[in-house]
Amino acid sequence: MKIAVLYGTETGNAEMLAEDLAAELEGDHEVVCKNLSAVDPAGFDAATFYILVSSTYGDGDLPASAQPFAKAVEAKAPDLSGIHFAIFGLGDSEYHDTFNGGGEKLAALMTARGAVQVGERVTHDASGPDMAEDLAFPWARAVVETAANLVGEDA
Amino acid sequence: MSRRVAIVGAGPSGCFVAQALLKARPELQVDVLDRLPVPYGLVRYGVAADHQGTKAITRQFSRLFERQGARFFGNVAIGRDLTLEALREAYDAVVIATGLAADRRLGVPGDDLAGVYGAGRITRALYEHPDAEPLPPLGPRPLIVGNGNVAIDLLRLLAKTPGELDGSDLGPGPTAWLAGSGIEEITILGRSPASAARFDAVMLKELVRLGGVSISVEDLGTAETEEGTRTLEALAALRGHGTGARRIRFVFARRPLAVEGAGHVTGLLCAAPDGGEERFAATSILTAIGFDGETATAQSGSAVRMAPGLYGAGWFARGPRGTIPDNRADAQALASLILADLDAMPATGQRGELLACLPGVVTYDGWTRIDAAETATPPPGRCRAKIADRAAMLSLAAGGDQKESH
Numbered sequence: 001m002k003i004a005v006l007y008g009t010e011t012g013n014a015e016m017l018a019e020d021l022a023a024e025l026e027g028d029h030e031v032v033c034k035n036l037s038a039v040d041p042a043g044f045d046a047a048t049f050y051i052l053v054s055s056t057y058g059d060g061d062l063p064a065s066a067q068p069f070a071k072a073v074e075a076k077a078p079d080l081s082g083i084h085f086a087i088f089g090l091g092d093s094e095y096h097d098t099f100n101g102g103g104e105k106l107a108a109l110m111t112a113r114g115a116v117q118v119g120e121r122v123t124h125d126a127s128g129p130d131m132a133e134d135l136a137f138p139w140a141r142a143v144v145e146t147a148a149n150l151v152g153e154d155a
Numbered sequence: 156m157s158r159r160v161a162i163v164g165a166g167p168s169g170c171f172v173a174q175a176l177l178k179a180r181p182e183l184q185v186d187v188l189d190r191l192p193v194p195y196g197l198v199r200y201g202v203a204a205d206h207q208g209t210k211a212i213t214r215q216f217s218r219l220f221e222r223q224g225a226r227f228f229g230n231v232a233i234g235r236d237l238t239l240e241a242l243r244e245a246y247d248a249v250v251i252a253t254g255l256a257a258d259r260r261l262g263v264p265g266d267d268l269a270g271v272y273g274a275g276r277i278t279r280a281l282y283e284h285p286d287a288e289p290l291p292p293l294g295p296r297p298l299i300v301g302n303g304n305v306a307i308d309l310l311r312l313l314a315k316t317p318g319e320l321d322g323s324d325l326g327p328g329p330t331a332w333l334a335g336s337g338i339e340e341i342t343i344l345g346r347s348p349a350s351a352a353r354f355d356a357v358m359l360k361e362l363v364r365l366g367g368v369s370i371s372v373e374d375l376g377t378a379e380t381e382e383g384t385r386t387l388e389a390l391a392a393l394r395g396h397g398t399g400a401r402r403i404r405f406v407f408a409r410r411p412l413a414v415e416g417a418g419h420v421t422g423l424l425c426a427a428p429d430g431g432e433e434r435f436a437a438t439s440i441l442t443a444i445g446f447d448g449e450t451a452t453a454q455s456g457s458a459v460r461m462a463p464g465l466y467g468a469g470w471f472a473r474g475p476r477g478t479i480p481d482n483r484a485d486a487q488a489l490a491s492l493i494l495a496d497l498d499a500m501p502a503t504g505q506r507g508e509l510l511a512c513l514p515g516v517v518t519y520d521g522w523t524r525i526d527a528a529e530t531a532t533p534p535p536g537r538c539r540a541k542i543a544d545r546a547a548m549l550s551l552a553a554g555g556d557q558k559e560s561h
């Protein structure tokens with residue numbers, strides 16, 4: 001399967017995790033890893049499974065590198081029906097009310113344009129005991145398995 | 156022969172420059188040195204003890220040394236152990252990322268009175284920097300001058316109940332100092348109107364979770380910008396919060412005129428918005444109004460070339476403003492500049508090792524031994540027990556090396 005791991009980051013944690021995920025999936029799939037800042041929302045392809053990784057900033061907002069993407073989605077309003085994605089969030093439970101708001105916003109942005117979310121949105125807590133990859137690897141294997149039956153079906 | 160880059164200062168800026176260089180050119184030899192035996196600069200000694208999530212970026216940096224091939228040389232001070240000239244001789248490029256650690260003075264009469272302390276001095280002591288001066292008594296009514304995130308960090312730590320520090324890496328000495336502070340009221344005072352205060356709204360929101368305080372906010376005023384509106388909303392949400400014994404008082408639009416007191420601080424005289432003068436009683440004054448020191452050039456910027464093969468990064472280059480994400484973006488810009496310069500440079504011949512043979516150098520392995528000792532058995536409610544003493548750090552770091560060589 002073609003997989004694109006796309007990340008939104010400020011201090012690099014999401015980028016490191018995205019690269020780890022890409023490396024983990026590379027053996028069995030055709031994987032690219034990109035910063036959301038370099039992604040054109042009009043260029044999504046139904047034959048690719050998208051794994052989004054995003055941290056949270058400000059008041060439950062998207063990190064800086066995902067903001068141009070969000071603006072472009074809003075401005076261009078691309079039709080994302082037929083696109084499948086999964087999303088992994090990074091946050092910090094110290095920021096109570098807005099814990100992982102970035103991942104939530106990014107998922108909403110995609111589904112509002114018709115894209116279909118695969119699997120649950122899982123969140124890493126920077127103040128928690130887990131390593132991001134320990135949560136993300138099993139999650140990724142599961143969503144990739146589910147996606148294998150969905151992606152490109154009606155493309 | 157692969158190119159060699161030395162980075163002076165293992166704070167976030169230096170580490171991010173190394174990260175960006177090695178990501179683009181894994182074959183580069185990148186050496187990161189620091190005058191302390193331990194890496195990570197203000198991530199270890201500035202980012203608040205109760206913000207462990209922010210400190211988690213050190214996982215990226217450990218990967219830099221563990222997998223990306225960067226080398227760490229701790230306990231090497233440029234200017235003390237090695238001249239900058241010697242370093243420039245031995246490397247194709249040298250990056251100065253030494254930060255700016257000196258507290259900016261208030262700049263009014265009396266700002267050198269006993270009882271006036273810079274935020275850097277206090278935070279270094281709280282977070283057990285090996286060169287920190289001892290924590291001074293603050294008395295029942297400390298006054299914080301400043302409207303940035305560092306001011307809020309200080310306020311929050313001074314205001315927290317002992318239980319609210321659970322999960323932090325605050326050491327036993329600072330913990331006892333806070334618990335025994337006897338603080339009754341903390342005034343936090345800013346020169347600008349509330350709408351122009353530089354604190355992040357999230358930092359203010361966090362204060363709503365303080366259990367032992369009651370908060371008053373004076374002179375909210377109105378905002379003209381979106382950011383100002385957010386700040387005012389966050390401040391308005393704080394106003395009247397809590398019924399705890401420790402009072403927190405936000406005051407805005409007061410320009411400090413003089414620190415008052417005979418021998419020791421008794422208060423701060425300010426110009427009030429109505430044109431008159433106003434006196435704020437205080438048993439100590441903590442200034443969180445920024446940092447100072449020698450910077451790269453008169454004109455600061457994100458990617459600074461000071462001379463051929465010599466660059467400035469981080470706070471040293473941009474001035475003492477900006478968060479860790481800002482420094483990361485700058486570091487990436489600087490790395491591109493360095494790589495372009497290296498490509499345009501004629502090949503250099505074989506050169507000997509400079510850093511590895513300096514006496515007392517702490518390698519990355521040495522740091523992992525210090526780190527392991529600090530995290531092995533932290534006391535209850537703490538995630539780390541920092542070793543504050545330089546000699547103890549050095550002996551821990553050396554321990555393994557000596558064993559290995561036998």
Ligand SMILES: Cc1cc2nc3c(=O)[nH]c(=O)nc-3n(C[C@H](O)[C@H](O)[C@H](O)COP(=O)(O)OP(=O)(O)OC[C@H]3O[C@@H](n4cnc5c(N)ncnc54)[C@H](O)[C@@H]3O)c2cc1C
Nearest residue numbers: 164166167168189190196197201233253254469470478479
């Ligand atoms: C109290 C405080 C709290 C902060 N909290 C946050 C926060 O929560 N979030 C956030 O994003 N930002 C925060 N910041 C800002 C952040 O710390 C800075 O943006 C960042 O640390 C600047 O990085 P730097 O690498 O330029 O400097 P530093 O982190 O200061 O690193 C400089 C390094 O150089 C070393 N060095 C100095 N002189 C020499 C020499 N002669 N030879 C060798 N080595 C030397 C020092 O030991 C140090 O390790 C805070 C700042 C302060 C002061």
Ligand SMILES: Cc1cc2nc3c(=O)[nH]c(=O)nc-3n(C[C@H](O)[C@H](O)[C@H](O)COP(=O)(O)O)c2cc1C
Nearest residue numbers: 009010011012013014055056060091092095099100
């Ligand atoms: C200023 C600031 C604001 C933050 N705001 C939130 C937030 O509102 N919600 C949340 O879950 N995490 C928040 N975080 C935590 C980050 O999302 C978390 O540290 C993450 O690991 C950063 O990943 P990155 O390096 O990819 O940017 C914030 C962090 C900072 C420094």
